[in-house]
Amino acid sequence: MATRLSGVARAFGDRVVLDSIDLELRDGEFTALLGRSGSGKSTLLRALAGLDDEVTGTIEVTDSVAVAFQEPRLVPWKRLLANITLGLDAPVSKAKEALAEVGLTERAGAWPLTLSGGEAQRASLARALVREPELLLLDEPFSALDALTRITIHHLVLELWARHRPAVLLVTHDVDEALLLADRVLVLDEGRIAHDIPITTDRPRHREDPDLVALRTTLLAALGVSPEGRS
Amino acid sequence: MSVVELARPVEKARATPKAPRRRVTAWHRWLSPLALLVVWQLASATGLLPERLLAAPATIAATAVDLTQAGTLPTAVGVSLQRVLIGFAVGGTIGVLLAVVAGLSRAGENAVDPIMQMLRALPFFGLIPLFILWFGIGEEPKILLVALAVSFPLYLNTFSGIRGVDGKLAEVAKTLRLSRGRLIRHIVLPGALPQTLVGLRQALGVAWLALIVAEQVNATTGLGYMINDAREFLRTDVIVVGLLVYSALGLATDSLVRLLERRALAWRRGFLA
Numbered sequence: 001m002a003t004r005l006s007g008v009a010r011a012f013g014d015r016v017v018l019d020s021i022d023l024e025l026r027d028g029e030f031t032a033l034l035g036r037s038g039s040g041k042s043t044l045l046r047a048l049a050g051l052d053d054e055v056t057g058t059i060e061v062t063d064s065v066a067v068a069f070q071e072p073r074l075v076p077w078k079r080l081l082a083n084i085t086l087g088l089d090a091p092v093s094k095a096k097e098a099l100a101e102v103g104l105t106e107r108a109g110a111w112p113l114t115l116s117g118g119e120a121q122r123a124s125l126a127r128a129l130v131r132e133p134e135l136l137l138l139d140e141p142f143s144a145l146d147a148l149t150r151i152t153i154h155h156l157v158l159e160l161w162a163r164h165r166p167a168v169l170l171v172t173h174d175v176d177e178a179l180l181l182a183d184r185v186l187v188l189d190e191g192r193i194a195h196d197i198p199i200t201t202d203r204p205r206h207r208e209d210p211d212l213v214a215l216r217t218t219l220l221a222a223l224g225v226s227p228e229g230r231s
Numbered sequence: 232m233s234v235v236e237l238a239r240p241v242e243k244a245r246a247t248p249k250a251p252r253r254r255v256t257a258w259h260r261w262l263s264p265l266a267l268l269v270v271w272q273l274a275s276a277t278g279l280l281p282e283r284l285l286a287a288p289a290t291i292a293a294t295a296v297d298l299t300q301a302g303t304l305p306t307a308v309g310v311s312l313q314r315v316l317i318g319f320a321v322g323g324t325i326g327v328l329l330a331v332v333a334g335l336s337r338a339g340e341n342a343v344d345p346i347m348q349m350l351r352a353l354p355f356f357g358l359i360p361l362f363i364l365w366f367g368i369g370e371e372p373k374i375l376l377v378a379l380a381v382s383f384p385l386y387l388n389t390f391s392g393i394r395g396v397d398g399k400l401a402e403v404a405k406t407l408r409l410s411r412g413r414l415i416r417h418i419v420l421p422g423a424l425p426q427t428l429v430g431l432r433q434a435l436g437v438a439w440l441a442l443i444v445a446e447q448v449n450a451t452t453g454l455g456y457m458i459n460d461a462r463e464f465l466r467t468d469v470i471v472v473g474l475l476v477y478s479a480l481g482l483a484t485d486s487l488v489r490l491l492e493r494r495a496l497a498w499r500r501g502f503l504a
Contacts, residue, residue: 051402067406073399077421077498086417087407111498127407 001062002026003048003135003167008057009191010043017043019191021057025135030161030168032178035188036223041171044188045139048169062135066128066166070140072120074112074127081108084127098130099123101163102156118149122156129160136166142177154180158203175219179212180205187222195222286468294468295475303457308476310453311442314370315484318377319438325378326385326434327427333386334393334423335415344390351383356444363449373445373453380441381434388430392423425499428492435488439481 003025010018017040035041047055084095102122142150187195274280275287298304333343362372404414446455461469
């Protein structure tokens with residue numbers, strides 16, 4: 001089931017963050033949502049995740065949604081495997097498979113607070129994917145990782161997406177990340193979807209690909225930044 | 232009852248690694264207490280410190296052995312321990328249950344919290360006369376006084392523990408579609424546990440205090456009775472033995488909770504280590 005939003009709006013007091021969003025997320029499509037900080041990217045994601053009761057408009061969304069947040073948000077008093085199985089109806093073997101997929105089999109018995117940032121974020125992905133969601137929401141899950149770990153996790157996410165084929169909405173402020181990962185890039189500005197740009201370049205993609213370089217300039221301009229700095 | 236708001240940094244202090252230098256010189260810390268003991272014994276032996284004021288350490292030790300062999304001390308300890316345990320179980324259960332009711336909803340808070348705050352302001356030792364009128368001079372008033380004293384620190388700490396649970400984890404629970412029951416069991420209660428354990432240690436402290444007071448006022452058995460009875464006969468040695476046993480029991484129960492803490496909060500120790 002595709003995800004459809006029409007006339008979705010949200011204001012915090014007088015400040016209108018989402019004005020009127022009309023959007024369709026197609027099955028199996030990897031969409032990146034870009035926007036300046038404070039543009040309402042996360043607000044939109046939280047609305048889709050069912051975490052915002054005060055959002056107005058129509059949201060048609062499958063019940064099968066999973067979220068990975070910016071901070072991994074593992075439950076600190078549950079060992080890793082118990083975090084994956086939390087609220088899961090499937091057998092434990094599924095959770096173990098999910099941990100294996102993100103390369104954390106050996107850490108199944110570890111306390112979350114002993115994990116590195118990258119490990120915790122991988123665990124958070126495993127916890128989301130083990131539920132076999134039709135829609136996977138990623139709220140800047142890579143922004144707190146160091147550059148090297150981020151590259152590894154980008155590959156991992158693409159791999160997992162190719163295998164499970166959920167629709168993905170990735171909220172990010174990183175243009176390069178969007179260009180490397182997504183089928184489609186949305187730019188949120190002034191509470192509306194200001195740009196909706198497909199990316200057809202084959203994967204694996206390289207930063208230096210001329211199509212992507214051109215797109216980068218376009219997107220940075222849409223975000224109000226020239227490649228050399230603020231315009 | 233200002234005890235209740237204190238003691239938060241307890242676990243942190245425990246986590247500081249011991250410096251090796253401290254361990255080498257640890258025996259130095261025994262020097263002054265030992266010296267004091269020697270001075271005390273000498274003062275008693277020379278008659279400087281009369282026995283009707285304070286018995287000599289050697290006499291106290293001998294009395295402790297006698298009381299144990301005669302069975303007086305073990306019986307008294309058994310009675311007192313039973314009072315504390317029953318009172319603690321009753322008061323602890325009530326305190327934690329009320330905290331859960333108040334912690335989980337605004338309505339629950341409005342219903343429970345004002346009453347608890349008002350009761351907390353009562354000087355509970357002042358309730359002893361009422362308790363005697365209501366429950367007589369048997370076991371009930373002593374047990375209930377302990378229960379009352381224990382319920383407040385556990386209530387306050389568990390309540391604030393529940394309210395302190397990270398809202399972000401509640402959001403995770405929502406996205407994982409946890410039922411309310413599972414949310415409470417897997418997120419709320421374990422999240423409140425560190426604070427509840429702080430409350431548990433405070434509660435044990437006041438439990439012994441409440442018992443001592445209750446047993447001083449009216450008792451025909453137990454440690455308090457043994458001490459009171461000894462006063463009639465100017466047996467300062469028996470009084471000191473009783474006091475020492477009280478403090479030993481307090482220390483023992485406290486270390487029991489610390490053991491519990493170490494097991495229950497292992498997830499946090501992993502982080503600190």
